[in-house]
Amino acid sequence: MNPALAAGLQIALVIAVLAILYVPVGDYMAKVYTTDTDLRSGDLRIETVLYRLCRINARTDQTWYGYAGSLLGFSAASVLFLYFLQRIQGVLPLSGDLSGVSPAMAFNTAASFVANTNWQSYAPETTMSNLTQPIGLAVQNFVSAAVGMAVAAALIRGFVRVSRGGEIGNFWVDLTRGCIRILLPISFVIALILLSQGVIQSFDSGFTSTGLDGNSVTNALAPVASQEAIKELGTNGGGILAANSAHPFENPTPLSNVVEIIAILLIPVALTRTFGTMVGDRKQGLTLLAVMGILWSGLLAVTLAAESGQRGVAATAAGGMMEGKEVRFGIPGTALFAVSTTGTSTGAVNAAHDSMSPLGGGAVMLNMLLGEIAPGGVGTGLYGILVLALIAVFVGGLLVGRTPEYLGKKLGQREITLAALSVLVMPALVLIGTGITVILSSTTGYQGNSGDPGTPGSIHGFSEVLYAFASASNNNGSAFGGLTVTSDWFQSSLGVCMLLGRFLPIIFVLALAGSLASQKKTAPGAGTLPTAGPMFAGLLTGTVVLVAALTFFPALALGPIAEALQ
Template identity: 45%
Template sequence: MTSIGYQAFFFLGILLVLSVPLGWYIKQIMQGDIPKWMRWMQPVERLIYRILGPTAHSEMSAKKYVLNVVLLSSCSLIFLVGLLMIQHLLPGGSTFEPISFSLALNTATSFVTNTNWQAYSGETTLSNLSQAFGLTVQNFLSAGVGLAVVTALFRGFVQVKKPTLGNFWQDLTRGLLYLLLPLSFLMAIVLLSQGVVQTFSSGVAYQSLEGKDSWLYLGPAASQIAIKQLGTNGGGFFGANSAYPFENPTLISNFIENLAILLIPAALIWTFGFWVKEWKQGRTIMIVSLFFVVLAMIGVGMSEVQGPHFAQVLGHSNFEGKEVRFGIGWSSLWAVATTAASNGSVNAMLDSFTALGGAVPMFLMQLGEIIFGGVGSGLYGMLAFLLLAVFIAGLLVGRTPEYLGKKIEAFDIKMASIVILTPLLLTLFGTMALTIHPDVMKWLTNTGPHGFSEVLYGATSLANNNGSAFAGLTANITFINLLGSVLMGLSRFLPILAILYLAGNMANKKRVALNQGTLSTVSPTFVTMLMIIILVIGALSFLPALALGPIAEFFTIK
C-alpha cells in the first residue's frame, strides 16, 4: 500500500469513528432532546423564539415551510447585496473599490445558496466587515437551512397521516445553536493554535526580499474558515483559499479542515438511520458514499502519482500546482472531499491536475453532489436517488414500491426527479451558454480540450452549488456573474421546494404492513442497484461532455 493509501485509510477511519456519535447527537438536538451539557444554551434559544413571535411555535405544512425558507433566503440575499454595494462607505472599507452590481449579486447568491463561488480575491476586494458580518453569517445560515430541510424530510418519512413537518425556525435555531456554532468555535480555536490568523487588523506593512514596500493582508480568518469547512461552504477568506498559509498553515490544520468538510454530511447519514429507527438504512447510504469516495481517491491519487510523461522525465510525479507541505496525497484527498461534499475549498490548483485527476472531481459534482454532499443537501439528494432505485426495483418485480413502510407513488417520483434532474440540466445549460458566447475564448487561459474542461468544470460547479473552479476561467465577467447567479439560485431552491413537498406527501401517508414481498433496501443487491443507477444517470448525462474535455485531453497529452 502506498503512502497515499495509508493517508486515505487513516482519514476515512477517523471520519467514521467521529461520525457515528455526532450523528446520534444531531438526531437528539433536532428532535428537541437537548443533552444536559448543552442546556446552558436554552435561554438563548427561548429568547430567539420570543423575538420571532408566534411563527416560531406553530407547526408548518410543506407550503409554509417552503415560504419561510424562501423568506429567510430572500432577506439574506437583499441584505448581503446591499452590504457589498456600500462596503466602501462603511468602517474599514474606505480603501476598497466599489463592487459592481453583477459581482455583488453573484457573491450574495453564492453564499446564500451555500455555493461560495468566488469571482474575486477576498483580501483585496472585501473589507473585514463584509467578510465577518456578511459572508461568515451566511455561511452559518445557508448550512442551517440545509440542515433544517433534511430534518423536515426525516419527519416526512416517520410521521403517519400528519400534514405538517415541524417548524422551520426551530429547526434552524437548533442547528445553529447546538451544532454549527459550538463546532465552529472549537475548530476556530484549534486553527488559531496552528497559526491561522484572527484579527480585525487589515494587515501590516513589510519590506520584501527584493526591497520593495509590500502589504501583508490579515483579518478575522479563523472564524470564517471553521464554518466554511463544517458548513460545506468553502469560500476562502484569502484568494488562494486553503492553499494559503494563513488559512491552512500546517499538516495538522490541513487534516482538521479536510476532516471537517465531510464530518457533518457523514454524521447526517447515521442521523437518518437513527431517526427512522433502522440504522441499517443509514448503513446502506454510507456504503454507497464510501464506495464512490474510495474509487475517486484511488483515481485521483494514481493519476497524480503517475503524472504526465514530461513529469516522469523530470523524475517525479505531478507536483505542479500543489503545496510542498501537503504533497500529492493530501492534495488528492482534499480534491475528492471538496467535490464530494459540495464544499469547493481547495488546497491545490485543480487546473494543474492531470486530465483524469481533474475529471474525477468534476464527475463527483456531476452526480449531483450526493456523495456525502453539502450539509443536508447531499443527503436529501441521495435519498431522491434511493427512492428512484426503489421505484425501478418495484417495476422490475411488478409490485407497488415501498420505502420505510410507505408506498412510493407518482407524485413522489416526480419530486425526486426534480431533485435529480435540476442540477444535471442546469450544468448542461450553463456549459452551452458559456460555450456559444462569442467572447468565451477571451475568458480562458487554455484552448482545446483543456479549455473546454475549464468551461465544463465552471458550469458544473455553479449548477451543483460547489464553488470550486479550475481557475482557468476568468470569473468576474458580467455575463458569467449573472448566469452563475441564475444557476446557483435555481439549483439550490428548486430541489429544496421538491424535497419539502415530497416530505409533506410522505408525512400524510399511512404505513403499510411489511410482508415477504417487501423489497429490502439494506441488502447487498439493493446497494449494488443504487450504485448502478447513480453511475448510469451520471454517465449517460455527462460522458459526451467529458469525452470532449478531460478524456480527449488524456489521449492527446504526450
C-alpha cells in the same frame, strides 16, 4: 516518506476520526431535531428568547408549503442584505480603504453565499472588507448550512410521520437549532485547533514585508480561523484569502490540512447515522453510508493514480503531477482534499484544480456531476441520496415486480415525479449553461489568453466552462482557475445557476416530504424490496453512476476524456 505510505496514513487517519465521531455526532444531531426542549443556559432559555423576539411559535409545525415559504423568504432577505452590504461597504467601519463592490459581482457573491456555494469571482483581500467578511459572508456560512440540514431533517420526518396535513416540522426552529446547537459549538472547537496550527485571526488590514526580490510586499490579514472553521464544517468553501486553503494563513501544516478534511466530511457522514436513528432503523443509514463510501473511495483512487503519474519531463523529475500543488501537502494531501471538497459541495481548494492532470481533473468534475452525494454537503448530501434511493426503489421494483415503497411509504406517481424533477434540475442547468457559453463565446465573454490551453475552441477551454457550470449548479464553488468569469454574462448566469440549483431541488424535496408525511405507513410484505444491506447498496450505487453516465458522458467525452487521450 513514500507517497503511497503517506497517502495511506492520511486516509486512515481521516477515516479513523470519522469512525470515532460517527455515532456520538449522528445521534446528537438526531436528538437536536427531535427534542421538544429548548436550549437553556442556567435559568435562561436561549432559544425561547430568540423565538419570542422574532415572534415565532416554536410549537407549531408547518406544512411543506409553509416550510418552503419560510425558507425561501429567509433566503431572499439574506440575498438582499448581503447585496446591499457589499454595495455600501466603502462607507462602513473596517473598510480598509476598499470601495463598494460592483453590482454584478455583488449579486453573484450574494447568490453564491446564500446558496451555500461560495463561488468567488473576486480576490477577497482587495474586494471584501473585514466588516463584510464576518457579518456578511461568515454569517451566511452558518445559516446557509443550517438551511440544508433543516431540509434533510424535514425529509426524514416525511418518512417517519403520519399526518393528515403533511406537517414536516418548523423551519425557524430547525434553522435556529442547526446554527446554535450543531454548527456553532463544533466550529468553535475546530477554530481553536486551527489556531494552534498557526491559522491567523486578526482584524488588521495587513502588514508590509520585504519579498525575496527585495521589493516591498503587502500581506493581507483577516479573521481567518473563525471563518475557516465554518467554511469547512458547513461545506461552504469560500476563502477569506484568494489562495483559499492553499494559503499558509488558512492552512499552514499537513495536520491542519487533515483537520480541515475531517471538518468537511464530518456532518455529511454523521447525518446518515442521524437518518437511521430518526427512522428507527440504523441499517438504513449504514447502507447509505456504504454507497457514499464506495463512490468517494473509487474517485479518490482514480485521482491519486492520475496525479501520481509521471507523464512528461517535469512530472518525472517531481515524482508526480506537482504543478499547482503545495509541497507541504504533496499529492496525497491534495488528492484527498480535492475529492472530499468536490464530493461535499464545499469548493474549498488546497491546490489549483486547473493544474491537475486531465484524468484527475475529470475525476473531481465527475464527483460533482454525480450530484455531490459522496457524501454530499451538509443536509444536501443526505436528501440528495435519499431522492436517488427512491428512484432506485422504483426502478428496482419495476424490474422484479416488487412493491415500490420505502420505509413503509408508498411511491406513487406524485412521489416519483417530484424525485425525478429534483434530480433533473442540476443536469439541465449545467448542460444548458455550458452550451450557451460555448456557442455564443464572443457574446458571453468566454475568452482565454493567447496560447493558453483554455482559449475558446480548445478541449481544456471546454472543460473549464463545463467545470464552472457544474460547480455553480451543484453549489460547490471550486473552479478551473484558467477561466475568466468577471464578465456580466458569467456573473449573472452563474449566479442564476447557483440560486436555481439550490432552491428548485429544495422545493421539490419539501413537496416530497409533505406527500410522504400525509401517507399512512404500511407494514413490509413479501413483495417489499429490502432497502438495507449490500444488495440495495449495489442497486443504489448503480443507479447513481448510470444516471450520471447517461447524462454527462457526451460532455465529458468532449472535455476531460478527450484531453486525457491526447
